[in-house]
Amino acid sequence: MADSFEYAVIGLGALGSATAWQLARRGAQVLGLERFALGHERGASHDSSRILRHSYHTPDYVKLTFEAYDDWATLEQDTSESFVTVTGGLDLFPPGCVIPPDDYTSSLAAWSLPYAMLDTAAVAARWPQFNLPDGAQALYQERTGIVPAARGTAAMQRQAVAGGAVLRDESAVTAVRDLGSGGLEVDAGGQTYKVRRLVVTADAWSNDVLRHLGYEIPLTVTQEQVTYFTPERPQDFAAEKFPVWIWMDDPSFYGFPTYGEPTVKAAQDCGGPAVTGDDRSFEPDADRRKLLADFMVATFPGSGPATRSKTCLYTLTPDRDFVLGAVPGHENVVVGLGAAHGFKFAPTFGRLLADLASTGEATTEVDLHQFRLDRPALTDPDHPVSWLL
Ligand SMILES: Cc1cc2nc3c(=O)[nH]c(=O)nc-3n(C[C@H](O)[C@H](O)[C@H](O)COP(=O)(O)OP(=O)(O)OC[C@H]3O[C@@H](n4cnc5c(N)ncnc54)[C@H](O)[C@@H]3O)c2cc1C
Structure with a gap:
């Protein structure tokens, strides 16, 4: 018998933990699946500190940083803990x-x-x-400052669980089947789960998950x-x-x-x-x-x-821009990827991914089309590669 959830989040680093938290705080039924132990050091969300800053190379990223500061403040309110240290x-x-x-x-x-x-x-x-x-x-x-990496991620996991999310670690996702209007099936840790919507926040392993849907991003x-x-x-x-x-x-x-x-x-x-x-x-x-x-x-x-x-x-990604959107041909699966500058936005990714997974639309003043999976940087093999920001 398959366990059923409204949402599954694959990968519980900062972005997936934030998504589980944001979905749970809306009262949604959410399952988080993590391949290794929670808080492991094999990915990108461990260690002490990450930079939080307004200073960015495009007006849209700067605009999104306002939401990042606000979403960290929401986490601080929800947890009664302090996460942002302003240093200049x-x-x-x-x-x-x-x-x-x-x-x-x-x-x-x-x-x-x-x-x-x-x-x-x-x-x-x-x-x-x-x-x-x-x-x-x-x-x-x-206003530039520091947010804690491992501590912030752990706090979002705790808040997700406090809101009713089920987080299963040592549960590698080994298969995903899109059943169309019948939702999705996810195999992980020897179990099969039935879910309505899927969020993929597997970062370095994103393509291992997306390949189950016949999709790949140039990473x-x-x-x-x-x-x-x-x-x-x-x-x-x-x-x-x-x-x-x-x-x-x-x-x-x-x-x-x-x-x-x-x-x-x-x-x-x-x-x-x-x-x-x-x-x-x-x-x-x-x-x-x-x-x-x-x-x-x-x-x-x-x-x-x-x-x-x-x-x-x-x-x-080739353009170092985020990935934030549905998988073409699988509108019930959304992907979030921070392109190695995403920690400062983790609570924002969580909110936007929760929006996209639940309604297909995100509440933000930034045009998210630039982060879609079908943008030229992710579909044109000749797109120039530029990582410096
Ligand atoms: C050294 C360093 C410094 C950085 N500095 C900054 C900074 O100053 N400011 C900033 O904003 N950002 C910074 N970043 C980037 C930021 O840390 C990352 O963008 C962010 O942490 C990525 O989070 P994530 O949850 O997407 O990835 P991860 O933390 O890697 O999480 C992905 C998770 O998916 C799990 N997973 C993968 N496959 C499966 C599967 N099949 N089944 C189940 N689970 C699976 C993995 O085990 C992993 O836990 C830095 C990154 C690094 C490495």
């Missing part, structure tokens, strides 16, 4: 950088968001921890790593004194103030090799760690030695 943020544009500041400034200006452009001397005056090259420009946005999975540095004077890197920062060039780096421990975390964006969710290693790469450490010594001379590194997975 600096987007750093060295001379000749490949990421143009104008896209960022015009996108912030489109929504009248305050920002300041600072030169090297102004940055050094306010944050003496920075040693920027002459001629660098820095975009300061005061590249890379193995990335974050490194923790131990400053001699951690107090100089505390959130009250040191902002979140992003180096807007190729290679692109980003980093955080101290957060829960006397270390500063930094990483390269999109520097790792292509892997799959199953064949990747968990071994940090020494050459990439050195590249980052050399950058840190030059740019933040007090940040101290690299003391540990951890790996994680990026799942990238």
Whole structure:
């Protein structure tokens, strides 16, 4: 006998946990299926911190960040916990950088968001921890901050369960059958479930799930790593004194103030090799760690030695835009994928995926057509690949 639910969510990282929470808080009957243990470290939603920011390269992404701040606030209200730490943020544009500041400034200006452009001397005056090259420009946005990765994901799982969701871990989905008006059947963990609608939030493993429906998205999975540095004077890197920062060039780096421990975390964006969710290693790469450490010594001379590194997975679309929409030919299946910048939007993904799964329409001021599965970047094999943001 098949267990029946209105909705099943496949994959309980940040996006799937958020969807289960958002569906459960509407009183829907929801089943969440996770292949590994909840909170595992094989995907993209583990570890301590993720950047939350308004600063983005298009007006639409900036617009969506307003919803991200609001949806994190809803999670804070629902849980009576605090998740958002506002630190301020600096987007750093060295001379000749490949990421143009104008896209960022015009996108912030489109929504009248305050920002300041600072030169090297102004940055050094306010944050003496920075040693920027002459001629660098820095975009300061005061509302940039940090959200907790593993803790935020676990909180959404707890809220989902409190709202009545059934979350089954160690339950890999091994088959999906679309029965048309008869709903869908999902095989997982030795059981068959009957559901009316399906949400796929399997990130690096999205295509393994979608292939059961004869569908595939062009995704590249890379193995990335974050490194923790131990400053001699951690107090100089505390959130009250040191902002979140992003180096807007190729290679692109980003980093955080101290957060829960006397270390500063930094990483390269999109520097790792292509892997799959199953064949990747968990071994940090020494050459990439050195590249980052050399950058840190030059740019933040007090940040101290690299003391540990951890790996994680990026799942990238060719245009680095999100995937958010129904599977063509299977309107009862919706997909959410954060293209390796989605954690800040996790509660928003959850709300929008819950909308799309339940009514086919999402409540948002942003045009979601740009994230559809049938957009050119996901259907044209010759679409250019561009991952820097
Ligand atoms: C190092 C790093 C730094 C990042 N920094 C930022 C940042 O600063 N700001 C930001 O906004 N974003 C950031 N991101 C991106 C963000 O973390 C991800 O976009 C987001 O966490 C993805 O969540 P997810 O739930 O889609 O994926 P995951 O957390 O990988 O979850 C997918 C889940 O699906 C499960 N699954 C797969 N197949 C099956 C199956 N067949 N059956 C059942 N379950 C299945 C997997 O086990 C997994 O748990 C970063 C990512 C990384 C790796």
